Amino acid sequence: MSTSQQPGAPAPMTTLDVDRSDAEYRAWLKEAVRKVQADANRSADTHLLRFPLPEQWGIDLYLKDESTHPTGSLKHRLARSLFLYGLCNGWIRPGRPVIEASSGSTAVSEAYFAKLIGVPFIAVMPRTTSAEKCRLIEFHGGQCHFVDDSRKMYEESAALAVQTGGHYMDQFTYAERATDWRGNNNIAESIFRQLRLERYPEPAWIVATAGTGGTSATLARYVHYMQHDTRICVPDPENSCFFDGWVKDDPECTSDCGSRIEGIGRPRMEPSFVPGSIDRMMKVPDAASIAAVRSLEQAIGRKAGGSTGTGLWSALKIVAEMVARGEKGSVVTLLCDPGDRYLDKYYSDAWLAEQGLDIAPYTAAIETLLATGVWPDPA
Template sequence: MDSDARQAGDEAAAAPGEPAAPLATLDADRSDPEYRSWLKEAVRRVQADANRSADTHLLKFPLPEEWGIDLYLKDESTHPTGSLKHRLARSLFLYGLCNGWVRPGRPVIEASSGSTAVSEAYFAKLIGVPFVAVMPRTTSPEKIRLIEFHGGRCHFVDDPRTMYEESAALAARTGGHYMDQFTYAERATDWRGNNNIAESVYQQLRRERYPEPAWVVATAGTGGTSATIARYVHYMQYDTRICVPDPENSCFFDGWTRDDPDATSDRGSRIEGIGRPRMEPSFLPGAIDRMMKVPDAASVAAVRALDTAIGRKAGGSTGTGLWSALRIVAEMLAAGERGSVVTLFCDPGDRYLDKYYSDGWLAEQGLDIGPYARELDAFLTTGVWPGA
């Protein structure tokens, strides 16, 4: 659906999608017993989703045993909505509900390039409130289909940099709540534990030969995941270091290296879900140890190499992280170090068959993955990164 902001909100309110067992639509004072009953039931439903969800798998990327280095991918694609953003959406809904921001019968609005919106549409339907995703027109058709499948509505913008203002305006016009993942991602998740992604990784590594990873590699869209992992590592007094890879057309790397909170990019990222045109409030530069700038063609080469290695297609953000993780493995190998490295399998590649797995799309974008594919092949064959 492509419409003006008011129309998007009105249509969303009229057709929110039916929850499993409809909750009452109320517009009541916060002290009203009916509102409190609605709130308790909404929180219960969101928490019950977590109880029904088994922990996600920790996949092992095949490396020669004699290297003495293990590489893992935390497979977040197995969540009910198919991505890492399921954790974030659950946390954001609990945060918004418990703060009294998400109200019965009123739409939830989000600025999102796709996966967060898919997951938030799922939770909105779960508690019976309308949902509208404000997103770039270039968002993959599969993500749009999934948002609509979960009862959400899509409101498109031509310039990704306008998503924030458009979302806030839409919320104001409809009386809804702008979820604002880019501000609240780092604070909605309990980084001290409570089965967050970091605690899960360390629990799953307990019986591995290197239970405390040397590095965790986490790409950044909001920055919430890297903030959660870094805070947990510091809180638990681990020696693990955190690396955040950044794609082209994103300002995070420049802002981090220059210590510039006002850094910007004049265009949107081609790697959906990560990279931003501004330094987001949830991105915490001081919590992480290292950043890498990764060419988009390298990210695509990496996801295709992953498919060859383990028979699984992943989205481009997984490729950005995997490329950086393999570069770190190469550095450790060259230095004679042993240990483990963890990165994220963010979402499935079937959402991007018309992009990262399409040679036609690569040609349209002017991306040549050949040199990067050869680098990866040479490293995985010889243990030496070309040119290193």
């Protein structure tokens, strides 16, 4: 007797049912998510430091000090969000490595979270990454995998994920979507909460450099969502395409080489960089970034990384414009990571000479501004 369906006969009542749940995996997943969330619960909020400006200007300049996170940088927030995103999407699995393309600080933070939940971690990084960052990645149990051309990090990371059966985290794609920009104690909500009792609680500008672009997207989206008048400025270092791509509205814009300022600037327009959310961009010379970060140490006694200098230079330029217009208000920028990771670079005169960088005109420009309120042309 044939088992085929006869013409005109009703379709058989067939149920397709595939169950991929696994009790052991679900127990591991619940524990991994708990550990990552517990890390956030243990961590106090980061400080909002004041940069000293002449009182008569009526302007307050703040630095959100992200270097006090457990892994010492702004990227701790991002890594936590990326791990929760990857875990809840079912991408991160027990025993399988997490792989990331990173110039250092994100990899340090991700190595920390990988160790926390007990999975291997591999960082794919430019060979020029600072030795201290490499040491910290290995301290947290991660491995360093170097590439000679920073533009090759993406494909090398994806290939390693295929070879190992692991998960390529891909911060440059997922940074802007892994973070809850509406609130949940993100960096924007934290800044506005900390400013609540200051004389200018709604800053005129927030200045945030871009590596993935996720932080600037979070700040801009939060400001728009909460209907604040604050504007967002993104400074860009040399050898990065973000500024040109933003000005030309060109998502295909690229740069021929990598940024000297670790952690920010990219050779391509990253998916997490959201140009339409940003109000202003500045192109900042690398020598200006280094001059600013050294001036920061003179002003508040704290060393910071080069990306902090890029943001501070732009924030000081905005302050000078406000002084010239007679405006009062506040400006916020970020202290992204500690300077002890870069003693052999941004704090080394020998490295500056090797790179052909002269910071003297930019240092003089900052000194002139703080003494007179006038922003000189350092060229």
